[in-house]
Every structure is written in structure tokens, then in C-alpha cells.
Amino acid sequence: MEKYTLSVLVENHAGVLSRVVGLFTRRGFNIHSLSVGTTKDEKISRITIEVKGDDYMLEQVSKQLSKLMEVIKLKKLTEGDMVKRGLILIKVKATPKTRGEIIEVTNVFRANIVDISETTLTVEMTGSDRKIDAFLRMMENYGVEEIARTGMTALERGASTLRLN
Amino acid sequence: MTGADLAVKALEENGVKVIFGYPGASNAPLIDSLSRSSIDYILTRNEQGAAHMASGYGRVLHTAGVCTATSGPGATNLITAIATAYMDSIPMVAITGQVKRALIGKDAFQEVDITGATLPFTKHSYLVKDVTAIVRVINEAFHIATTGRHGPVLIDVPIDVFQSEYNGDGDEEINLRGYKLPGRANETQLKKAADALKKSKRPVILAGGGICCSGAEKEVNELVNRTGIPVISTMMGLGVIPSSDERFYGMIGSHGVRHANSILNRSDLVIAMGTRLGDRSVANAKGLEDADKLVHIDIDPAEIGKNLQPYIPVVGDIKEITLRFIQVIGGYKVDDAWKEEANELRRSDIYTPSGENTGTVDPRYFLRRLSEITKSQIYLTTEVGQNQIWCANNYNVKKPDRFITSGGFGTMGYGLPAAIGASRAQDSIPVVAVMGDGSFQMDLPELGTMVQYHIPVKMVLFKNDRLGMVHELQYTAYKSNYQMVDITGGNPDFEMLAKAYGIRSGSVSENSYVDAAIEDMFADKESYLLVVNVSPYEPTGDSLNDKRLTERR
Numbered sequence: 001m002e003k004y005t006l007s008v009l010v011e012n013h014a015g016v017l018s019r020v021v022g023l024f025t026r027r028g029f030n031i032h033s034l035s036v037g038t039t040k041d042e043k044i045s046r047i048t049i050e051v052k053g054d055d056y057m058l059e060q061v062s063k064q065l066s067k068l069m070e071v072i073k074l075k076k077l078t079e080g081d082m083v084k085r086g087l088i089l090i091k092v093k094a095t096p097k098t099r100g101e102i103i104e105v106t107n108v109f110r111a112n113i114v115d116i117s118e119t120t121l122t123v124e125m126t127g128s129d130r131k132i133d134a135f136l137r138m139m140e141n142y143g144v145e146e147i148a149r150t151g152m153t154a155l156e157r158g159a160s161t162l163r164l165n
Numbered sequence: 166m167t168g169a170d171l172a173v174k175a176l177e178e179n180g181v182k183v184i185f186g187y188p189g190a191s192n193a194p195l196i197d198s199l200s201r202s203s204i205d206y207i208l209t210r211n212e213q214g215a216a217h218m219a220s221g222y223g224r225v226l227h228t229a230g231v232c233t234a235t236s237g238p239g240a241t242n243l244i245t246a247i248a249t250a251y252m253d254s255i256p257m258v259a260i261t262g263q264v265k266r267a268l269i270g271k272d273a274f275q276e277v278d279i280t281g282a283t284l285p286f287t288k289h290s291y292l293v294k295d296v297t298a299i300v301r302v303i304n305e306a307f308h309i310a311t312t313g314r315h316g317p318v319l320i321d322v323p324i325d326v327f328q329s330e331y332n333g334d335g336d337e338e339i340n341l342r343g344y345k346l347p348g349r350a351n352e353t354q355l356k357k358a359a360d361a362l363k364k365s366k367r368p369v370i371l372a373g374g375g376i377c378c379s380g381a382e383k384e385v386n387e388l389v390n391r392t393g394i395p396v397i398s399t400m401m402g403l404g405v406i407p408s409s410d411e412r413f414y415g416m417i418g419s420h421g422v423r424h425a426n427s428i429l430n431r432s433d434l435v436i437a438m439g440t441r442l443g444d445r446s447v448a449n450a451k452g453l454e455d456a457d458k459l460v461h462i463d464i465d466p467a468e469i470g471k472n473l474q475p476y477i478p479v480v481g482d483i484k485e486i487t488l489r490f491i492q493v494i495g496g497y498k499v500d501d502a503w504k505e506e507a508n509e510l511r512r513s514d515i516y517t518p519s520g521e522n523t524g525t526v527d528p529r530y531f532l533r534r535l536s537e538i539t540k541s542q543i544y545l546t547t548e549v550g551q552n553q554i555w556c557a558n559n560y561n562v563k564k565p566d567r568f569i570t571s572g573g574f575g576t577m578g579y580g581l582p583a584a585i586g587a588s589r590a591q592d593s594i595p596v597v598a599v600m601g602d603g604s605f606q607m608d609l610p611e612l613g614t615m616v617q618y619h620i621p622v623k624m625v626l627f628k629n630d631r632l633g634m635v636h637e638l639q640y641t642a643y644k645s646n647y648q649m650v651d652i653t654g655g656n657p658d659f660e661m662l663a664k665a666y667g668i669r670s671g672s673v674s675e676n677s678y679v680d681a682a683i684e685d686m687f688a689d690k691e692s693y694l695l696v697v698n699v700s701p702y703e704p705t706g707d708s709l710n711d712k713r714l715t716e717r718r
Binding site: 019 | 280281285
């Protein structure tokens with residue numbers, strides 16, 4: 001199964017997300033990750049959805065999404081032509097002995113320490129899926145207490161934008 | 166003005182003449198305002214009946230029928246009928262009352278999230294949270310329901326929005342930038358389809374319900390007249406070409422006729438128009454795909470490739486596409502050899518009822534006599550089950566909007582209220598509801614609605630004391646283990662029941678009395694119940710159950 005990324009501009013109305021997500025459920029499509037946020041136009045939100053499936057599924061997802069009244073514009077983004085980022089917060093065990101080491105690894109990944117306690121460090125990192133996975137694997141060496149990870153969000157590379165018309 | 170007044174005014178401006186509904190606390194303000202308007206109402210016996218009536222009404226007038234229900238159970242009773250309309254792309258606007266805004270989400274008395282519940286089977290839905298939006302929402306609902314691929318739209322209005330005072334100069338303009346109606350069909354695709362047709366030796370047109378939605382019967386007939394291409398149809402496409410027309414070769418699918426399916430399989434090009442190519446229509450989907458012979462024309466791009474990957478897709482309005490298609494195919498005419506082959510398939514498959522007396526009526530004989538005696542100058546509604554398939558394969562449908570049935574959803578209890586809606590829509594053409602004794606009892610209380618408002622319906626009840634279609638399924642697939650299909654002990658005396666409602670009735674048990682029984686039914690313009698006694702072992706006679714069993718089991 002391939003992973004596809006869809007960037008969808010929707011009306012910033014109550015209930016839009018449930019229409020979008022409900023459509024995936026009832027048509028039997030799988031959401032891999034999802035993120036939502038407002039755009040520079042406050043009446044419009046952008047939903048970035050990663051879906052797993054085949055070409056047939058991607059075509060059906062796109063067409064069915066387009067039929068929703070609140071979906072204004074939809075575009076399939078391809079790996080080479082987009083920047084795609086997710087955010088992860090990791091609460092990792094830290095002893096006086098390991099703390100320095102963790103900070104070093106964090107610097108290598110250009111991640112940030114955002115909180116500290118006597119026994120833990122909380123690290124924030126943004127990046128591609130692969131980079132996040134790699135960082136997470138490194139952190140697991142020290143004992144990960146908890147993670148919070150967002151869905152991916154993406155923009156096209158270069159000057160092109162997802163315009164309304 | 167109140168929100169309810171504004172809503173009623175907007176309904177009037179959208180051409181609404183009648184609303185089918187059931188009152189309750191939450192839609193009471195709407196009912197109150199209705200009484201001061203030009204709009205009539207029909208009080209039904211169950212909200213489901215109201216929405217089915219709106220469907221029948223809308224199908225006759227080619228408009229969106231309107232129904233209303235109160236919050237909670239009123240709204241949920243609409244659900245089956247809304248889903249029925251959605252599956253057959255029937256335009257409808259359903260208005261539900263909702264608990265007041267401050268109580269939403271508190272599990273208040275008679276509260277239900279009806280917009281959430283109907284999300285999967287409405288074309289769109291609204292929860293109106295602000296009185297200033299009510300007129301715009303109603304305008305949008307009618308626009309959405311009746312344009313593009315038609316469908317039901319639900320508007321949920323909290324009671325305090327109905328009651329809010331507002332001077333009414335808010336945003337009334339439709340504002341739907343996300344609503345994508347298809348533009349003109351792609352010329353290249355049209356030409357590809359035309360080229361494929363020109364090379365084709367054995368083309369067939371598969372007519373779907375979309376032709377009726379588009380109002381393209383005339384254009385499709387013109388295409389058939391010019392080219393002589395044989396026509397087969399789905400259930401929703403019946404009547405695009407009259408069933409009795411020699412160029413019509415029957416309904417396809419598990420409940421269609423064998424020769425129609427054979428023609429579909431033997432063809433080298435299928436021009437499918439306005440059909441989902443659903444699982445009950447096309448059994449051999451893979452074969453159709455692999456043969457690279459499917460031209461799929463539909464207004465909904467999401468239907469292209471959903472069930473079947475077409476060889477050549479054409480997206481757009483069928484009426485426009487057919488007109489353009491006629492231009493680009495030039496003087497193409499279909500080979501006589503193919504027509505002859507199709508004729509031969511039909512000849513070898515045709516069922517001719519003997520009309521002899523056997524102690525029960527042959528429903529297929531009955532429906533052929535009904536066609537001939539009425540010259541099909543009626544609206545015919547069906548329920549779902551054997552009665553529906555007998556009608557589809559034996560009644561001569563002359564226009565698609567004259568055959569009103571629940572195709573995609575297969576909803577028992579549809580036909581009777583749909584007939585009431587169809588009859589309320591017009592009074593010049595009689596409406597006949599063909600039913601089984603199972604399905605009749607699903608929305609039986611609507612007899613009260615029929616009588617109260619003097620809406621005449623000629624009811625034909627095929628009585629076999631069975632849920633006939635499942636009974637037959639248990640015969641063919643479950644070794645005659647008949648379970649949960651016998652209603653003998655609980656069936657009322659249907660003629661006495663009719664009498665209790667003040668409806669004239671009659672019954673017939675022999676084929677030789679069928680003509681007289683039909684003529685008696687049409688003797689006056691009032692409602693009538695004709696009980697037609699049918700054997701529980703009467704075959705449906707469709708391709709699914711066709712084991713060459715025309716003899717009685």
C-alpha cells in the first residue's frame with residue numbers, strides 16, 4: 001500500500017471535520033494521519049490527510065471529498081514536490097548521567113528541550129516522518145515515558161499555491 | 166417576523182405548495198406559521214410516510230418534495246425515507262425541529278443529533294444556529310437538492326431559532342463556493358466514445374435513472390431512433406424507452422431478465438448512461454472491465470470508476486452529452502445482424518402467461534392486463550419484493566417518471582406513501598400502488614392519510630400470505646427451510662380493513678376475472694383496494710431465480 005498526501009481547503013464551519021472523517025469511515029478508507037488548522041483566510045481551514053491505499057482508493061477519496069459542499073479545493077501532493085512536517089513531543093527519562101548525552105543527540109537532530117524535571121526531559125522536534133522516527137528510536141535508548149505526535153502538514157514546494165480559483 | 170415566518174416565506178418563494186409532515190413541540194412554530202401561508206400541509210401517520218410522500222410528490226413534479234418532523238423520534242423516523250431518496254438520487258428537503266440551542270448536547274427531551282445521524286445519506290445537511298441564516302439555508306437546500314446529481318437535504322432548526330425575531334434583511338443569497346457542478350462534457354472524451362461506437366458491431370445502451378433526473382428521455386430516444394442501438398435498462402432506467410418498444414430488451418441484473426443480461430455480456434460496447442452500475446445490476450463487473458467496452462456517462466464524477474473502471478468515461482449532464490453525441494457520431498447505424506441476434510435472444514426467453522385459471526392469479530398476467538387496460542396512462546408505484554420485480558419485468562413502463570419504486574435502497578413501505586405523494590402532486594392521472602401483503606403492512610396506517618385528505622390511490626395487493634421474495638430465496642438457497650416468512654396467521658381480512666377506512670374494495674382469484682376486477686377498480690376516481698390472490702409458490706421469474714421454472718412449484 002502506498003501512502004498519499006492530500007491537501008484540502010475547507011470552509012471553517014462547525015462539523016466539517018466530522019463530514020470529512022465520516023466519509024473515510026463509511027467508504028472504508030484509512031486515514032494514516034490528519035492535521036487541521038486555519039489559513040490566512042480565517043473562513044478557510046486546511047486539512048492535510050495522509051491516506052494509505054492504492055490508486056483506485058486515492059481517486060475515490062478525492063472525488064468523494066470533492067462532493068462535500070464544504071470542500072473548496074483539493075490537491076494531491078507528491079513526495080518530491082512538497083515539504084511535509086510533523087511535530088513530536090517526547091518525554092524521555094533523564095538521569096544526571098544520561099542528561100548530557102540526550103542533549104547532544106537532541107542537538108544533532110536540531111530538536112529543542114522544552115521542559116525539564118529531576119527525572120525527565122521533554123523534547124520537541126519537527127521534521128519528516130522518517131526523521132521523527134529516527135529521533136524517536138534514539139530516544140528509546142534512554143526510556144521514553146510518553147509521546148505526543150501530530151499528523152503531518154504540508155505545502156507545495158516552489159512558488160505554486162493552492163489557490164481558490 | 167420570526168424565524169418560522171421567514172422559513173415559510175422562503176419555502177413559498179422556492180415554489181413549495183404542500184408539506185408532508187408530523188407535528189411536535191420543536192417544529193410547532195413552523196406549523197403555526199404554515200397556517201398563515203399559501204402552503205398546504207398533509208398530516209401523515211408516521212414521519213417515514215411523510216418523507217416517502219415527499220419523494221413520490223417530487224418524482225412526479227420533478228421538484229424537491231418537502232417534509233417536516235419534530236426533534237428526536239420524529240427526526241429519526243424520517244431516516245429510512247431519507248436514505249431511500251439518497252440512494253435513488255431523489256430531490257427532497259426535510260425540515261426537522263431541534264431542541265433549543267442552549268440544550269443541544271445535553272441529552273434534552275426528544276433531542277437527537279439528526280444532522281450527524283443522516284450525514285452518510287444526505288447530499289448535504291444544515292443545523293441552523295442563527296436566525297439570520299435561515300432564508301439562505303432554505304434557498305441553498307433547494308438549489309443543492311435539485312441540481313447536479315439530485316438528492317435529499319436536511320435542515321435542522323432549533324425551536325428558539327424558529328421563534329427568534331428578525332427583520333429578515335440578512336444574507337439570502339446562495340453562497341456555495343464548494344459546490345462543484347459539472348461543466349460541459351470533455352469534447353475529447355465524447356469523440357473517443359463516438360469513435361468507439363463507429364467501430365462497434367454490437368453496441369448496447371444501458372439506460373439508468375440519471376436519464377430521468379436529467380430529463381433526457383427525448384434525446385436518448387432520438388439517439389436510438391437514429392442509430393437503432395438496442396436498449397437495456399436498470400430498474401431506475403425503466404421507461405426511458407417504453408418497455409413495449411421493440412428496441413427495448415428488458416431490465417438487467419439479478420432480478421432482470423436473462424436476455425437483457427445476455428445482450429449486455431455479448432455486446433462489444435456498452436454505453437451506460439446515468440447508472441451506478443450497482444452490484445444488483447451488473448454481476449459480471451470484472452468481465453465488463455476486462456473487455457474494454459464500457460462507455461460510462463454520468464453527472465457524478467465519483468461514480469466513474471467506483472464500481473467499474475470504464476474504458477471511456479464522460480462526465481456531465483446526460484441531456485447535453487446525448488445531444489452532442491448525436492452530432493459527433495454522424496450517420497452511424499447499428500448492424501442488422503446484431504439486432505437480429507438480440508431479437509433471437511429475446512424470442513427464446515420471453516415468458517407468455519397462459520392466462521388459464523389455476524385457482525390463483527398469475528401476477529405477471531395481471532400486470533400485462535393492467536398495462537393494456539390502462540394503456541399505461543397511470544403512475545405506478547411499487548413496494549419492494551416480488552411485487553416490484555413482477556412490475557419491472559411485466560408492466561409496460563412508458564415513461565421513467567411514471568414508474569415510482571425504491572431501487573437502490575429496496576425499502577419496503579415505500580410504495581403506498583409514495584403513491585399518496587404522487588396522487589397529491591396531480592389529479593389528472595390515476596395512481597396505482599402495487600404491493601405485497603408484507604410491504605403493505607409496513608406503512609399501512611397511511612391509509613388514514615389517504616382517506617382524510619381525499620387523495621385517491623388504486624391499491625393492488627398481491628396477497629400470498631408470505632414474504633414472497635425471501636420465501637423464494639429460502640426455496641432456492643436454503644433447501645426450502647421456510648423461516649420467518651409466513652404471515653398467514655396475522656393477516657387481517659384486507660377487504661374488511663378497507664371497509665373500516667371507508668375504502669371500496671374487491672378481490673380476484675382467477676385469471677379470467679382479472680379484466681373485470683381491473684375495470685371495477687377504475688369505475689370511479691376514489692381510492693380502491695383490489696386484493697389479488699397469488700400462490701405463495703409463484704415464481705418471481707427473474708434471472709436470479711430463473712431455473713427455467715415457469716411451471717409452478
